Amino acid sequence: VKAVICVEGNIASGKTTCLEYFSKTSSIEVLTEPISKWRDVRGHNPLALMYQDPQRWGITLQTYVQLTMLDRHLSAVAAPVRMMERSLFSAKYIFVENLFRSGKMPEVDYAVLSEWFDWITANICIPVDLIVYLQTSPQTCHERLKQRCREEEKVIPLEYLESIHQLYEEWLIRRSSWPVPAPVLVIPADHNLQRMLHQYEENRAKILAASL
Ligand SMILES: Nc1ncnc2c1ncn2[C@@H]1O[C@H](COP(=O)(O)OP(=O)(O)O)[C@@H](O)[C@H]1O
């Protein structure tokens, strides 16, 4: 039986580090976010453009994110357990929603993206068995983001991470915004690396149980 686990969390919450840890398990295959594609589609960088001018380029980035995430979800599974970074769902429920709610996405762009998303989810089966939510404070993410130093992300203020955090909490904890496609395992993720790895080990059985 194959299982799909999506690792969700704010920007720089530690998702890649978590996936890297579990990639050492032979029964687990890991799919990281297609961010290299978002930074280079035929020589263009829609991620950088979006941060520079979200009003103009938000729909461009999010259309491409939606395509590349769909491609990830539909790619052939090669191991008993698949762990992937984020999902088609968070692209829409967190990032598109954030652009729209903050007034940075025109209503018509939001409508077109929503029509696409609704069509995809109504016509294509996107199986998810478990969501692992790395729950952090926006301050922690802000510090880790500065430390990581991705060129495109230098313009991200703390307020942006606070909005993303609120949307994640509404979706996965308060469950007041959008449908949650799978059970949620919450892992507090403000701790240092050593403690985080220890917590991943403690949660290993629960995570792998998704494949039973
Ligand atoms: N528990 C931790 N404590 C301190 N720094 C961390 C921790 N986990 C990850 N980092 C660092 O924070 C940055 C963001 O982590 P990363 O795993 O890339 O997050 P994400 O994939 O969620 O954006 C990286 O520089 C990483 O080395």
Ligand SMILES: O=c1ccn([C@H]2C[C@H](O)[C@@H](COP(=O)(O)O)O2)c(=O)[nH]1
């Ligand atoms: O739908 C999306 C998904 C991601 N992004 C942005 C947010 C970050 O700048 C990167 C992803 O980096 P992580 O460190 O893996 O969180 O891409 C977006 O704008 N829209």
